[in-house]
Amino acid sequence: MLAIAAVATGMIAQTPPKNSLLILSKQDHTLAIVNPEDLHVLARVPVGDDPHEVVASADGRTAYVSNYGFGAFHTLTVVDLAAQRQKQQIDLGALRGPHGLMFTQGKVWFTAEAAKAIGSYDPAAERVDWIMGTGQNRTHMLYVFPDARKIVTTNVNSATVTILEKTEGSAGIPQVAGAGGPPRRLPSPPGGDWNETVIPVGGGSEGFDVSPNGKEAWVANAWDGTVSVVDLEAKKVTDTLKVKVPGANRLKFTPDGMMALVSAGPDLVILDSATHREVKRLHIGHGSGGILVQPDGARAYVAFSPDGFVAVIDLKTLEMAGKIDAGGNPDGLAWAEPR
Secondary structure (H helix, E strand, O other): OOOOEEOOOOOOOOOOOOOEEEEEEOOOOEEEEEOOOOOOEEEEEEOOOOEEEEEEOOOOOEEEEEEOHHHOOOEEEEEEOOOOEEEEEEEOOOOOOEEEEEEEOOEEEEEEHHHOEEEEEEOOOOEEEEEEEOOOOOEEEEEEOOOOOEEEEEEOOOOEEEEEEEOOOOOOOEEEOOOOOOEEEOOOOOOOOEEEEEEEOOOOEEEEEEOOOOOEEEEEEOOOOEEEEEEOOOOEEEEEEOOOOOOEEEEEEOOOOOEEEEEEOOEEEEEEOOOOOEEEEEEOOOOOOOEEEOOOOOEEEEEEHHHOEEEEEEOOOOEEEEEEEOOOOEEEEEEEOOO
């Protein structure tokens, strides 16, 4: 068993390891920077009110935290991971309730739940450079494909999944240029034009992941206790897995795509991606939340918020191998690889 890593708030910051596990504490309003080799907390950085999700930049030097507040807040907190300190807060203005985060193409992509929208923030230009409305209630989590030309989001209260796909060519409409002049097309809008598809899934559609091959999205439906399998090319639900995961709020694939991990109340439920059947159910705590799988697929980390710890799961034995004390009410998790 790996030792429990417990370090008091206010500790002296230590040199970060090659890779870092990032854990948010919603109660303490801090980001814990953890050495994944020995599970020791190296530093705790203040990140503002109600931090829910965290993502690291591609170079692993910066973390971005969403300050959610169910729509009461409208900031992203930026953390310098090398210096282990808060760098700044980004004011998103009317884009209230930021939650789900991804970093790709040099930008931070986020949902704005209260605004029923998603957007991207360009750190180089220091501005929000793109916004797209979803028209759905509680747009919560998102996945942005590596080329940033396809985006998938879940909409909790609408019980839907939204697929956004960037279109080719000009998106303008014909318009007469003066009396009797030839029609012309307006220039494409900033950020291009997008096609939107809304797919009904199950009640409380929240946590989800896209399979490593990019072909499917598996959506955990918290109210129904089911998992919806969405074919992203056909844009339809191809299966609904009645796997008894009430309260499920996160789902993550292993890097090889062979298993999907679902946090469901006191349990971590492990599903076989090929057979769509349950492989194992680990009863660990009283309420589970964020899930992170290491890039090498060796371990997974699952936040058990009411219990105040993050469980370490050995993905070879499918057993709990340790715990991390990262602060009160832990939830959002991320992985940082400095380059």
